[in-house]
Amino acid sequence: MQLTQEYREKLDGALRRTGQRATRQREHIFSVLLGKRDHPTADEVYARARAEMPSISLATVYNCLEALSASGLVKQVNFEREPTRYCANLTAHAHFYCKESGEIQDVELSEQIIDLLKSCLPAGHTAHRIDIAFDGKCGECDD
Amino acid sequence: MQLTQEYREKLDGALRRTGQRATRQREHIFSVLLGKRDHPTADEVYARARAEMPSISLATVYNCLEALSASGLVKQVNFEREPTRYCANLTAHAHFYCKESGEIQDVELSEQIIDLLKSCLPAGHTAHRIDIAFDGKCGECDD
DNA sequence: CTAGGTGCAAAAGGTTTGCGGTTAA
């Protein structure tokens, strides 16, 4: 998978803006996340990345995922005690985790709901980030 | 800290209902969580529990916290990659994590908002649990 | 040129597991 010109520029800009360098590895990891948006763990990203870049190390995968998160192009998704997953969907959304299939789906949220949630905060509190995670059964797995 | 009769009965019932035994250790861990509701980690619970029960082991603390969670009397709270925290507040609420002070506060939520969130799910999906975590700065830590 | 990034291997840190002995029901 190659990064399109558009995404390469987006990435380079985002990295530069956050004082980080654009490297082959970071571009490749970004392309892996864009290529299959199924919320892979670092280990899964590592496996996919090695398919086209066999010399990349797991530590570098973690470093790249961290750099991409810091640049704002990638979000980390955490479920309970499970390994962190990574997601290149930047719209406001929650995650639904189906305990039956193990699958994770994006759930689109309106800005209204986000604002409504923020309005529940005590005065003076400011939220930089809101994580919303549903646990349950998805349509296919339901009885 | 001793468990009041009311809480002891609540605990015994909840454990029995989920096919688990009431043990001295589980009662003690429950009393620790009720005694100081500041969302301690397993390690902090361990330290507090040992004050009155020096022979308890960390593995047992984990076992008890797991048993209490399974019984429904305790909730696990996860923030990013940090250690799991435990909480005996059973009302519908979210958590606010202040990155400055490290403090975690409960944020009460109305049933309406919970219902509104559930209504965002695709048809057929059922959520058994919704985790909502805010990250930011609380009033005291704000600039 | 040089600060930042990479690859490797080892360490860290939270959580789980295996096992012999103990206990609630």
Add this chain to the structure above:
DNA sequence: TTAACCGCAAACCTTTTGCACCTAG
């Protein structure tokens, strides 16, 4: 009586770190 639980220590697994080499800017 006996399945479940406890305490201890070792194992596990994800993530981080230290260090020598490399590379983007």
